[in-house]
Amino acid sequence: MPDVEIKVRDDGPYKVTGPVRLIDAAGEEFAVEDDRPIALCRCGRSRTKPFCDASHKTGFESCPRASGLPARDT
Numbered sequence: 001m002p003d004v005e006i007k008v009r010d011d012g013p014y015k016v017t018g019p020v021r022l023i024d025a026a027g028e029e030f031a032v033e034d035d036r037p038i039a040l041c042r043c044g045r046s047r048t049k050p051f052c053d054a055s056h057k058t059g060f061e062s063c064p065r066a067s068g069l070p071a072r073d074t
């Protein structure tokens with residue numbers, strides 16, 4: 001079992017579970033709690049990027065599957 005799991009949530013963020021360092025383009029580290037999952041914005045609408053602030057609930061739709069098969073009819 002890997003130490004880090006990244007789950008692509010339907011119509012929502014990437015949920016990252018496990019010990020990670022989250023750094024910006026300048027190499028500065030974001031403060032994250034070691035024992036709590038973090039949600040990273042996948043929709044581009046968050047005002048607290050790179051973190052999800054639930055803005056995706058205003059209409060973001062994306063449900064990719066590792067199999068390549070669609071998750072739902074569009």
Ligand code: FES
Nearest residue numbers: 042043052055056
């Ligand atoms: S995925 Fe939640 S605000 Fe972008």
